[in-house]
Amino acid sequence: MIEAKELTKSFGQTKAVKNVSFNVKKGDILGFLGPNGAGKSTTMRMLTGYLAPDSGDAFIDSKSVTENPIQVKSQIGYLSETSPLYSEMTVTEFLNFCCEIRGFSGKKKMAMTQKAIENCFLIQAKDQQINTLSKGYRQRVSFAQSILHDPKYLILDEPTDGLDPNQKQEVREMIKSMSKEKAIILSTHILEEAAAICSRAIIISNGEIIADNTPKGLLEKDPDFGSYDIETDFIKDINNFKTALNKIQMIDKIEIKNNSEKNGNSRVKIFFNKTSSFSTSEIILEIEKIISNSSLKIKSISRDNGDLTKVFRILTNN
């Protein structure tokens, strides 16, 4: 288990991280979200032992990072945001070096390097000098370096940054497939990514944790979460329509977004009582009834499942 206990770090006058605590268990993928400069990288650097916290500590398998740095570091795979690499080496030379410094040699080293090269789609580039590689490839080499020794704990700072959409997908799949055996922390500014692969998400802003929830739990904080968007033809008598809807108990609020006679189109947003225990199908049936009673036709109907970007903005702007 990775445990952060009240980690605090200042740079000069700026408090970069304030009392950050959380823990990550095997099988978990924890997403670290937050605006640039929120303290994500600083927190991760303290977990890896690169930065010493001003106060608080991090524990890996109950061992303190500050007191047992060597033991802790050998259990961690770390991908830094800037993917620093020894650029004069070839990919294979570099990965071999990473094995050697971790104490592996001979056949074991060759097998580890080979496996990492295959897993990270580096076969084509394996004999290329790192300074000739594109950003995407460099990112993959960094990733290969972090999983090389099959660590129990992975700390990945922006693992998909700089990759094209296909590569992003591949890396996500890879992280997901490794999560059963490992505890993983990853930071990202792509919110959909967090929603897609993380089992839990923490939002950091100004060095403090402002939300710690499942991605679904975060989505539910969207004020529009669970409402229905309905597209109908032009509503002639809006007031009548509204009164008809307002009579129904399970409806909380109605918003007419757009009602244009010219386009023959109208968009209505309906918020249902969140405490009511109606199922989606019952709700849809009810909506259809009301609309056909007003002799309107439904063109489309969809449920708003929340938008992480909106939640992120609401949480981080406060």
Added chain:
Amino acid sequence: MSRSLNSVKAILKRELLSYFYSPTAYVVLVVFLILQGFFTFYVGGFYESGQAELSLFFTWHPWIFLFLAPSVTMRLFSDEKRTGTIELLMTFPVTPAEISAAKFLAAWIFISIGIFLTFPVVITAYYLGSPDTGAIISGYIGSFLMAGSLISIGCFASSITKSQVIAFLTASSFSLFLILAGHSPVIQAASGIFPKIIVNFISEMSILTHFKSLTKGIIDLRDIIYFLSIIIFMLFLNTSAINSNSK
């Protein structure tokens, strides 16, 4: 212990290879050999001296290493800081002391290769006459130790800055000060500022004095301890500087 050894070995190997990945290694070695040949044979007048001995050859080593050692060490840490690879290195299971020792040894081995490549001078001396073998051996021991202490200074200078130029200048000026410590320019300047006891201490710190006795064939334990203590002290400072990166 074996873990420490493995990490030192891995870093040392990488550093040594990286000298040869770039033209640096070849340029440094060629410049060193040309300079030592030029000083020994032309400036020093090796042939004209009429003596088959190498003290003339060793005399120039501190002055050549004054520039060569910092040019070998200047990128060791500053480059890692500039490119950010220090973060990678520090998140591997290695201690700052291991990093410091490995990098120092890599640079020392590299300079030692240069010193070994001066063997034609020795052959020439034996061809021309019968030089004092003991003095040659102790001269080489002195040269290795002196190079080692200048390298340890260079390592420390490199670990306190991101800029290779600053690392070079800091190392070579401090080395120049140590080389000249026992001589009138430094002593005069120092006696105007410090009390006598410190001036005496500074004059005892002269690289040139300690090196000279070794080139004359006198292996004095005090000289060897002098060079080794510079190395140990500088590596200690170096380790602290690496440690303070994470503060």
